[in-house]
Amino acid sequence: MAMPLRQTIKVATYLAEQKLRGREKFPLIVELEPLFACNLACEGCGKIQHPAGVLKQRMPVAQAVGAVLESGAPMVSIAGGEPLMHPQIDEIVNQLVAKRKYVFLCTNAMLMRKKMDKFTPSPYFAFAVHIDGLRERHDESVAKEGVFDEAVAAIKEAKRRGFRVTTNSTFFNTDTPQTIIEVLNYLNDDLKVDEMMISPAYAYEKAPDQEHFLGVEQTRELFRKTFADGNRRRWRLNHSPLFLDFLEGKADFACTAWAIPNYSLFGWQRPCYLMSDGYVPTYRQLIEETDWEKYGRGKDPRCANCMAHCGYEPTAVLATMGSLKESLRAARETVTSNRA
Numbered sequence: 001m002a003m004p005l006r007q008t009i010k011v012a013t014y015l016a017e018q019k020l021r022g023r024e025k026f027p028l029i030v031e032l033e034p035l036f037a038c039n040l041a042c043e044g045c046g047k048i049q050h051p052a053g054v055l056k057q058r059m060p061v062a063q064a065v066g067a068v069l070e071s072g073a074p075m076v077s078i079a080g081g082e083p084l085m086h087p088q089i090d091e092i093v094n095q096l097v098a099k100r101k102y103v104f105l106c107t108n109a110m111l112m113r114k115k116m117d118k119f120t121p122s123p124y125f126a127f128a129v130h131i132d133g134l135r136e137r138h139d140e141s142v143a144k145e146g147v148f149d150e151a152v153a154a155i156k157e158a159k160r161r162g163f164r165v166t167t168n169s170t171f172f173n174t175d176t177p178q179t180i181i182e183v184l185n186y187l188n189d190d191l192k193v194d195e196m197m198i199s200p201a202y203a204y205e206k207a208p209d210q211e212h213f214l215g216v217e218q219t220r221e222l223f224r225k226t227f228a229d230g231n232r233r234r235w236r237l238n239h240s241p242l243f244l245d246f247l248e249g250k251a252d253f254a255c256t257a258w259a260i261p262n263y264s265l266f267g268w269q270r271p272c273y274l275m276s277d278g279y280v281p282t283y284r285q286l287i288e289e290t291d292w293e294k295y296g297r298g299k300d301p302r303c304a305n306c307m308a309h310c311g312y313e314p315t316a317v318l319a320t321m322g323s324l325k326e327s328l329r330a331a332r333e334t335v336t337s338n339r340a
Contacts, residue, residue: 003195003238006123007075007102014074015321025258025287027073028314031273033264034059034092035081040108042142057265061088065095067263071283075102077128084111090118097124104128106168108147112154116161126164126194129155133175133183141172155191166195166238173214177225188235195238199309200247202274215305220249241329242316243309251316254296255306259314261286271295273310275302 003011011028018026037055038045068076076096083089084107096103105119106128119125129151132141138148158165167187171180180198187193200219214222223244226232232244245251257272267279268286272295280286297303320326 004123010074010102012321015317019321025292027071027261027283028259028317029075029077030068030071030073031260031262031310032064032068032076032078032092033080033262034064034078034083034089035086036265037085038080038082038108039085039110040082040142040144040147054265058086058088059265061091061095064092064263065099067268067283068096068101069099071261071263073101073261075104077104077106079106082108082111084115089115093119093125097122100124102126104166106130108142109151109154110147113150113157116154116158116163119163121162121164123164126166127154127158128166128168128197129193131167131169131183131187132171133169133179134186137175137179137183152191155193159192164194165191166197167193168197168199170199170201171214171222172201173218175222177222177228180222180226181231184231184235193236195236197238197309198247200307202306202308213305214307216307219247219305219307224248239309239313240316240320242320242326243313246312246316247307253312253315253319255303255311256314256318257295257311258287258290258292259318260310274306274308275300 015028035055035058036050078089078092080086083105086092089105093103093105101124103125105126107130109127109129112127112129130142131148131151132138135148138151139145155165155167169180169183169187184196184198187196200214200222202213227244227248237244242251246253255272260273261283262269262273263283264279267281268283269279270277270286270290271292275295280289294300295303297306320330
């Protein structure tokens with residue numbers, strides 16, 4: 001795990017508090033979507049297919065911050081859409097940072113250099129840049145030439161200014177172990193980003209490209225080969241060891257949909273970030289009124305091939321906290337990553 005030690009301690013303390021209070025369901029991180037508009041149309045995205053009237057909407061600052069505070073989560077991932085298109089995105093970030101929330105601003109980086117002056121480096125803030133492969137592969141994924149080069153330039157500038165920079169990489173059945181190794185080596189060794197997150201793509205029903213999503217066995221084989229030769233221990237991956245075990249088929253468990261709730265212009269989304277079966281106005285309603293037992297592999301066909309980090313990473317984290325052996329293993333890898 002490449003998570004900074006300060007953040008690791010805060011999250012561990014938060015998890016211990018939830019256990020002491022006897023809470024069965026609680027958020028680890030909120031996926032906040034203050035808009036759906038985007039300046040790209042990625043082939044595998046199922047988040048931007050909304051009417052023009054919805055795409056023009058921007059969530060008020062107070063509403064965005066209030067939702068995160070209502071949930072009590074220690075971390076927030078701001079996505080969309082492209083959040084840098086929100087005219088008050090810096091205010092949302094600043095208010096959350098002031099509340100000591102760890103904020104990850106997910107971006108395709110097309111506006112990142114232009115908007116960078118609006119933000120201040122902080123241990124509580126990081127740009128999370130979308131990178132799905134090296135130049136040709138990434139530009140094909142986002143359906144526009146030049147995006148990879150702009151993202152790289154933005155990452156370099158952000159690092160020069162002292163910002164924390166992480167990356168999100170989503171992989172499809174067109175990827176090979178070699179293409180994944182190449183992009184992660186580049187991000188880790190050449191760009192020296194602080195952390196990297198990886199995930200097999202989820203088969204959004206509204207995504208334009210429905211042919212290139214991975215099945216469970218395809219995912220396991222892909223990551224088993226990718227992680228061979230000790231690669232996963234060398235890369236600064238922001239994942240628990242158990243989740244990486246899960247990706248390559250060494251472990252299996254159910255998803256924990258309630259642990260990374262999604263809040264958007266429509267409210268709290270049921271049941272998770274990836275599926276939209278309805279919305280409720282409060283976090284309490286989401287937790288108490290959602291029939292969580294009807295979701296998951298073997299229960300809902302939409303979950304059959306899902307191995308996305310937003311559902312399974314929380315399970316891995318909670319299992320780690322409940323095991324002395326896994327806790328020591330995670331702590332050991334955290335220390336090793338922070339020395340890299």
